[in-house]
Amino acid sequence: xxxxxxVCKRExxxxxxxxxxxxxxxxVSAITGMAFTLSFLTFAKITQSPGQxxxxxxxxxxxxxxxxxxxxxxxxxxxxSPLITMRSIAEEKHRGTIELLLTYPLRDREIIFxxxxxxxxxxxxxxxxxxxxxxxxxxxxxxxxPVLVFGVVTxxxxxxxxxxxxxxxxxxxxxxxxxxxLCFGIVLMLYVIGNMGGDLPKQAPIPESWPAxxxxxxxxxxxxxxxxxxxxxxxxxxxxxxxxLFQPKDVAYYVLLSAFFLFLTxxxxxxxxxxx
Amino acid sequence: xxxxxxxxxxxxxxAALSDASFDVGQGxxxxxxxxxxxxxxxxxxxxxxxxxxxxxxxxxxxxxxHSNPLExxxxxxxxxxxxxxxxxxTVKGFLRxxxxxxxxxxxxxxxxxxxxxxxxxxxxxxxxxxxxxxKGFRQRVGLAQALVGNxxxxxxxxxxxxxxxxxxxxxxxxxxxxGKEHTVLLSTHILPEVAVVCERVIIIxxxxxxxxxxxxxxxxxxxxxxxxxxxxxAISAERREEG
Ligand SMILES: Nc1ncnc2c1ncn2[C@@H]1O[C@H](COP(=O)(O)OP(=O)(O)OP(=O)(O)O)[C@@H](O)[C@H]1O
Ligand SMILES: [Mg+2]
Numbered sequence: 001x002x003x004x005x006x007v008c009k010r011e012x013x014x015x016x017x018x019x020x021x022x023x024x025x026x027x028v029s030a031i032t033g034m035a036f037t038l039s040f041l042t043f044a045k046i047t048q049s050p051g052q053x054x055x056x057x058x059x060x061x062x063x064x065x066x067x068x069x070x071x072x073x074x075x076x077x078x079x080x081s082p083l084i085t086m087r088s089i090a091e092e093k094h095r096g097t098i099e100l101l102l103t104y105p106l107r108d109r110e111i112i113f114x115x116x117x118x119x120x121x122x123x124x125x126x127x128x129x130x131x132x133x134x135x136x137x138x139x140x141x142x143x144x145x146p147v148l149v150f151g152v153v154t155x156x157x158x159x160x161x162x163x164x165x166x167x168x169x170x171x172x173x174x175x176x177x178x179x180x181x182l183c184f185g186i187v188l189m190l191y192v193i194g195n196m197g198g199d200l201p202k203q204a205p206i207p208e209s210w211p212a213x214x215x216x217x218x219x220x221x222x223x224x225x226x227x228x229x230x231x232x233x234x235x236x237x238x239x240x241x242x243x244x245l246f247q248p249k250d251v252a253y254y255v256l257l258s259a260f261f262l263f264l265t266x267x268x269x270x271x272x273x274x275x276x
Numbered sequence: 277x278x279x280x281x282x283x284x285x286x287x288x289x290x291a292a293l294s295d296a297s298f299d300v301g302q303g304x305x306x307x308x309x310x311x312x313x314x315x316x317x318x319x320x321x322x323x324x325x326x327x328x329x330x331x332x333x334x335x336x337x338x339x340x341x342h343s344n345p346l347e348x349x350x351x352x353x354x355x356x357x358x359x360x361x362x363x364x365x366t367v368k369g370f371l372r373x374x375x376x377x378x379x380x381x382x383x384x385x386x387x388x389x390x391x392x393x394x395x396x397x398x399x400x401x402x403x404x405x406x407x408x409x410x411k412g413f414r415q416r417v418g419l420a421q422a423l424v425g426n427x428x429x430x431x432x433x434x435x436x437x438x439x440x441x442x443x444x445x446x447x448x449x450x451x452x453x454x455g456k457e458h459t460v461l462l463s464t465h466i467l468p469e470v471a472v473v474c475e476r477v478i479i480i481x482x483x484x485x486x487x488x489x490x491x492x493x494x495x496x497x498x499x500x501x502x503x504x505x506x507x508x509x510a511i512s513a514e515r516r517e518e519g
Contacts (some may be wrong), residue, residue, distance in 0.1 A: 006376035010362070019366040022354040100421070103324040103356075104377045212319030273328050273342070 003106050004008040007114025011088070012121050021122065029129035032073055036133040039069055064146040066134075067242035070151035073130050074158040074238050077123060078191070081159065082183035084122050085166025086241060088115045089269075108269050109270020112262065113216070116167055123159040147244035154241040157254035158234070162187060164261035171268040200226050277302045277429055277459040278323065283332035285318050285483075292318040294483040295332070300476075302428075305455035307474035307491075308463040311511055315355050315483040316463040320431050323461070324354040327376045336429055350379070353422030353458075358432040361413050367417055368393070368402040371424060378425035388424060396420040398448065412443040419447070423454075430460045436469060449475050470487045471495070477503075481511040 015021035043065040046053045092098040103109060131152075138148065169183040170176075204222035206215045230236070237250040279302035280356065293315045300306050310316050321327040323334050325345040333340055339347040343509050362370055371392060375385040389469060393402060396416040401409055408419060419443040422430055435451065436444045444466075454460060469516060470491070477494060479487040487494070487510040495503040 003377055003379070006373065009376075010365075010373045014362065046504055077350075095363070096356065096358050097359075097362055099321075099326050099356045099360055103326050103349055103352070103354045104374070105346055105379060106377055107346065272326075273345075 003110040004114045007063055007111055007116040011115050011118035015122050025126055028126040031129040032154050035072055039065055062144050066147055070155055070242045071238050074155040077159045078162050078187055081162035081166050082180040083121050085163055085170050086176045086180035090173050090176050093174040112265050119163045150244050151242040154238050155252040160239055161254045161257035164258040168261040168265040171265050190232060191234045193229055194236055197226055197229025277337060279335040281333050283334055284330050284332045291483050296485050298461060298478050298485050298488050300461055302459055305460040305474045307470035307477045308461055308475060310480035314480045316480060317433055320433050324352055324431055325349050351427050352429045352431055353427040355418045355422045355432045355435055360416040361417060363407040363461055366403055366405055367398055370406060371420055374421045374424045380425055392420040394422045412439045428458060430458045432462045434463055471503055479510045486510045
């Protein structure tokens, strides 16, 4: 525990001993700030004259403004997480400091969780301006608490998943650019795959000419594959959660994603001990 | 203190170490010699738990490196060949971090940082960024981090490479002093250094241990040859055998 904390502290500090930390925090506060202002203004205009925006009555505040904004913040983290984690392990390999790190009396889990926590800390700092925006707003507007709490939890869970993916990718390479690009690619792929799954026809498009036996295997396989694709979507789960709907599968999705990539990170770091 | 038996390490088809065996007793200062690419750094990396061996065992203070790495790492201070350091940290900040990860108790950390800085002559540059210190001082910072926690075994990979003559003399003296309390395994290409600092020499060539003997048996006033002769002979004998 103490060792995890030591690793985490050094890691977190070094985000701010180099420009990375400042650049990220500055960029995110600017972007979330602008998005917040713009969508808030739009919502204000809608409430003035709902008819003009083809709403029958004044629309629900949470549904039209708050949840989309929170999901937007989650997606922002998704696109920036490769920049947070690209250095985590790749830079240690590039500079050779991994040789120190791995010869200090540390367990693998202390190293990995230390780095993981530091990156999550970085996400927290990045999202601080967003929290300020939202809390100022909730002072003036009566917000449904479950939506707010659950929305913030969503953003956080999403970040946890992206960070563990990034950590894993960073452990694969010596090069920060490779690490960032690879991580970005995987994130984007998960994002696109989910949407693609939704567009596939619900019923298996199996030709009539197929023998019954083949069709009876192919049809369920198709349905399963489509369901997996749909459930893999990175933002669909977030959208549901940010509405304040608690569904175990949405939470499980992000928790499992985190756990899976953390597990792979362990394997990746451990591979040095394999007798080859 | 260090016991290596049948250590073999393959990098793909290249055998960096083949069936190397040697022992280092408690409190000895051992010179680890060999031409470039002989496998010195590889052996040290295995001993410190950074790399794994393909075959064979390596024990430090009775603990097997592969099966009990944590116990070994608690007892070994390591200066890697390239002296990798966290460039963006200050010397003091870095050493402070090392006291934390090496498990120095909270109350003793400041004192420990002070002790290793004093020992390595880093008094004046504690506040400098590591990125900005000269090669010689980098080397000292590397040595200082190895000394943190006062581990009984020190493994130093070419600690005097790239230093000016005065610094070399300083660092040698430092290592000699360290040898009074620590077991030191030291690799180097500078043979006079070995003559000054070490008690015993292990010569490795193409991954094989070719000689291990006390310094005075290999060279010195009594013997008829110099250490250079002994070294050349040891590594060329091996070549003839192969040819
Ligand atoms: N990571 C690696 N991948 C592939 N081959 C390696 C690796 N590290 C070392 N080698 C090879 O293993 C052999 C031994 O290298 P090692 O670094 O142990 O030599 P050395 O005795 O320390 O040499 P030097 O005096 O130049 O430091 C060399 O042939 C080297 O090319
Ligand atoms: Mg070497």
